[in-house]
Amino acid sequence: MSVPAARGRMPGAARAPMTAFLRRLLAALLLLAPVAATAQQPALSGPPHLAWRTGAEARAIERRIDALLARMTLAEKIGQLNLWGRGDEFRMEWLTEGRTGAVMNFTEPADIRRVQQAAARSRLGIPPIIGLDAVNGFATYFPQPLGQAATFNPRLVELASYWSAREARAAGVNWTFAPMIDMTRDARWGRVMEGAGEDTHLATVLAGARVAGYHRGGLATSAKHFIGYGEAEGGRDYNSVWIPVSKLWDHHMPPFRAAVDAGAFTVMTSLSAMNGIASTADRSLVTDVLKGRFRFRGFVVSDFESVGELMAHGMARDGADAARRAILAGVDMDMMSGLYDKHLADLVRTGAVPQTRIDDAVRRVLRVKMHMGLFEEAPYEPATAAAQMATPQARADSLAVAREAVVLLRNEGAVLPVKPEVGSIAVVGGLATHQEDWQYSDNVGLPRVRPPKLTDELARLLGDRVRVTSAPGLATRCSLAAGDTAGAVATAAAADLVVVMLGEDCEQIGEGTSRAHLDLPAPQQALLDALIGTGKPVVVIMHTSRPFVLTRFADRVAAILQAFHLGTEGRTALAEVITGRINPSGKLPMTFPRATGQAPIYYDRLPTGRPRIKDFRYETGYLDEKLEPLFPFGFGLSYARFAFDRLALDSATVPLTGAVAGSVRVSNTAGPAGREVVQVYVRQKVGARSRPLRQLRHFEKVEVAAGGEVTVRFAIPVRSLGYHDDQARYRVEPGEYEIYVGNDSNATLSATVTVR
Ligand code: BGC
Numbered sequence: 001m002s003v004p005a006a007r008g009r010m011p012g013a014a015r016a017p018m019t020a021f022l023r024r025l026l027a028a029l030l031l032l033a034p035v036a037a038t039a040q041q042p043a044l045s046g047p048p049h050l051a052w053r054t055g056a057e058a059r060a061i062e063r064r065i066d067a068l069l070a071r072m073t074l075a076e077k078i079g080q081l082n083l084w085g086r087g088d089e090f091r092m093e094w095l096t097e098g099r100t101g102a103v104m105n106f107t108e109p110a111d112i113r114r115v116q117q118a119a120a121r122s123r124l125g126i127p128p129i130i131g132l133d134a135v136n137g138f139a140t141y142f143p144q145p146l147g148q149a150a151t152f153n154p155r156l157v158e159l160a161s162y163w164s165a166r167e168a169r170a171a172g173v174n175w176t177f178a179p180m181i182d183m184t185r186d187a188r189w190g191r192v193m194e195g196a197g198e199d200t201h202l203a204t205v206l207a208g209a210r211v212a213g214y215h216r217g218g219l220a221t222s223a224k225h226f227i228g229y230g231e232a233e234g235g236r237d238y239n240s241v242w243i244p245v246s247k248l249w250d251h252h253m254p255p256f257r258a259a260v261d262a263g264a265f266t267v268m269t270s271l272s273a274m275n276g277i278a279s280t281a282d283r284s285l286v287t288d289v290l291k292g293r294f295r296f297r298g299f300v301v302s303d304f305e306s307v308g309e310l311m312a313h314g315m316a317r318d319g320a321d322a323a324r325r326a327i328l329a330g331v332d333m334d335m336m337s338g339l340y341d342k343h344l345a346d347l348v349r350t351g352a353v354p355q356t357r358i359d360d361a362v363r364r365v366l367r368v369k370m371h372m373g374l375f376e377e378a379p380y381e382p383a384t385a386a387a388q389m390a391t392p393q394a395r396a397d398s399l400a401v402a403r404e405a406v407v408l409l410r411n412e413g414a415v416l417p418v419k420p421e422v423g424s425i426a427v428v429g430g431l432a433t434h435q436e437d438w439q440y441s442d443n444v445g446l447p448r449v450r451p452p453k454l455t456d457e458l459a460r461l462l463g464d465r466v467r468v469t470s471a472p473g474l475a476t477r478c479s480l481a482a483g484d485t486a487g488a489v490a491t492a493a494a495a496d497l498v499v500v501m502l503g504e505d506c507e508q509i510g511e512g513t514s515r516a517h518l519d520l521p522a523p524q525q526a527l528l529d530a531l532i533g534t535g536k537p538v539v540v541i542m543h544t545s546r547p548f549v550l551t552r553f554a555d556r557v558a559a560i561l562q563a564f565h566l567g568t569e570g571r572t573a574l575a576e577v578i579t580g581r582i583n584p585s586g587k588l589p590m591t592f593p594r595a596t597g598q599a600p601i602y603y604d605r606l607p608t609g610r611p612r613i614k615d616f617r618y619e620t621g622y623l624d625e626k627l628e629p630l631f632p633f634g635f636g637l638s639y640a641r642f643a644f645d646r647l648a649l650d651s652a653t654v655p656l657t658g659a660v661a662g663s664v665r666v667s668n669t670a671g672p673a674g675r676e677v678v679q680v681y682v683r684q685k686v687g688a689r690s691r692p693l694r695q696l697r698h699f700e701k702v703e704v705a706a707g708g709e710v711t712v713r714f715a716i717p718v719r720s721l722g723y724h725d726d727q728a729r730y731r732v733e734p735g736e737y738e739i740y741v742g743n744d745s746n747a748t749l750s751a752t753v754t755v756r
Pocket residue numbers: 001002003133177224271303304511
């Protein structure tokens with residue numbers, strides 16, 4: 001999330017600046033690779049496609065770093081390790097004084113230009129990295145990452161990241177604190193919307209796609225939060241995390257591994273403590289695993305003030321101790337705590353922190369800057385920014401992603417798409433009748449995109465044939481207080497069909513928004529009950545940033561559409577789905593619980609010694625609720641009906657080095673052309689450990705014409721069917737594996753393969 005300017009912090013008094021003449025002279029004499037500083041550079045013609053350089057180029061960069069390091073004072077080195085944010089206290093002079101390696105939360109092009117100019121005036125002219133949480137857009141918004149995951153379409157996810165990067169880059173930003181690739185199984189945690197949901201395979205594929213998209217759009221990535229943040233106990237943000245080694249490696253590590261393999265330039269630690277160690281002080285994970293085992297060459301940045309928070313964690317006596325622990329753990333850059341700035345020099349002088357550790361950290365920062373090409377880059381030209389915001393292509397692509405992110409959860413009597421006999425629709429709920437999401441006003445100083453209202457989009461698509469009326473029903477767009485319920489009921493009663501948009505918005509999304517109750521807030525439930533009371537068919541749009549509990553109304557409404565904040569074009573996508581211009585194809589990236597008490601709930605659980613078979617007391621389950629969720633992972637309806645058959649494996653036995661290969665037929669047996677997600681799950685029947693009931697190992701979205709069929713082939717490397725033990729050793733066991741294929745995690749079509 002973008003952080004308000006007020007969160008900036010004062011890192012102490014600025015040092016006396018040297019004269020401009022001396023600075024320029026020294027820069028000219030000393031800098032091996034000077035910053036390109038001419039004002040007459042051509043405008044940005046498109047973002048640079050970022051990637052790690054290889055071979056001779058990479059070796060030359062290391063030599064260039066050696067030479068630059070040899071010329072840096074200790075203060076200049078430590079300066080590269082400080083990340084400051086826009087705010088009342090931050091001073092541009094700190095860039096000129098060589099005291100700042102990176103800045104964050106600058107979004108106004110003219111400001112960014114000033115940042116670059118200030119750094120260019122420093123003795124060595126080392127360019128700054130300019131960071132921002134461009135989570136799902138900058139000027140044009142895309143569905144939240146959880147909504148992107150619901151597309152089950154890596155190409156679209158790459159596209160969303162590409163545009164988020166491209167627009168931010170056009171504003172002068174060059175680094176993003178994204179993708180968040182924390183695994184999330186607990187809907188109570190507000191940040192589930194920033195990730196790809198509960199499934200390791202889906203999240204791993206999408207982690208690679210997101211890194212690739214950001215890099216193509218010109219932003220260096222920061223894979224975060226290393227590691228385990230998504231398992232905050234009880235869903236309480238920042239809370240402690242307990243993860244056994246085998247689960248850490250099987251479930252949480254793969255997306256990070258994929259992000260590093262995809263070339264993530266930086267990795268961010270977490271605000272939380274895992275297994276009793278705050279991640280910003282976790283040497284074995286940051287240094288041994290990430291930099292050692294994963295061979296990560298970029299730099300590690302702390303989370304917001306997480307160096308300072310080591311004191312609150314009870315892992316540091318004071319600021320100096322916190323800085324010492326973090327830098328020794330391998331955290332190269334300090335985001336916003338100011339403690340590296342304040343204490344590292346003394347810590348080096350007293351020998352508490354070896355100079356070699358500082359040099360390694362600085363080398364990593366410079367390496368990223370050089371591989372990004374920052375040293376050769378033309379100065380940023382703010383005048384080019386506005387024209388690159390919210391272009392028709394960006395908006396068209398945003399619409400393309402939003403269309404596939406809509407998940408149809410219920411459609412009784414095929415109430416959707418709207419039937420020809422429907423003459424009037426009542427649109428209810430502040431979220432549908434109000435124009436703007438809070439997020440769109442974030443990036444000040446740039447033309448704002450004003451997303452259309454759902455009411456207007458429905459009216460536009462339905463034309464004169466259908467009368468579209470509306471009533472907010474709730475007091476504000478944020479939908480937390482009752483409004484004119486009677487008015488909404490009267491509007492609904494006068495229409496043939498009711499579309500009500502409920503959920504969360506405003507300050508209810510993202511960081512610091514844990515929920516103890518996942519049901520609709522009381523005023524929304526009361527409004528919905530009143531609407532249902534009219535006897536009119538009710539279509540509910542759940543506009544949320546996490547799974548909600550829909551149990552109280554699911555079987556009393558005609559249809560439910562799930563929308564994980566779809567972005568600038570979201571209302572249009574929803575109207576297209578409701579009117580049938582688009583056949584929905586989104587699938588749930590997280591299990592939807594029947595009750596909050598089921599959280600965390602996920603499909604790839606272990607079998608237990610007492611599975612629910614006879615449905616009696618001494619089997620796993622609840623006294624007061626079913627064991628099963630309301631909607632399973634991978635679930636989502638279509639206006640078409642798809643059937644799966646002819647599952648065939650190429651071979652009933654495969655070697656450890658081979659692949660489980662086969663095919664399945666998907667037929668569109670009724671309804672319009674549509675897209676279906678073929679999901680292949682695998683269960684190891686018997687192992688040295690208890691193995692999950694099933695795990696997604698392959699998915700593919702395919703287009704199937706009305707009445708048509710498609711045969712989908714899959715090949716799952718046997719190597720991917722293993723697991724880690726408690727020493728983090730990976731193994732794949734021979735034996736029988738069951739394959740399940742279908743369109744959600746309850747898929748029943750199955751076959752067995754033996755791994756030899
Ligand atoms: C969040 C990070 C984010 C940072 C900067 C922190 O509070 O945990 O994910 O990148 O703020 O906005």
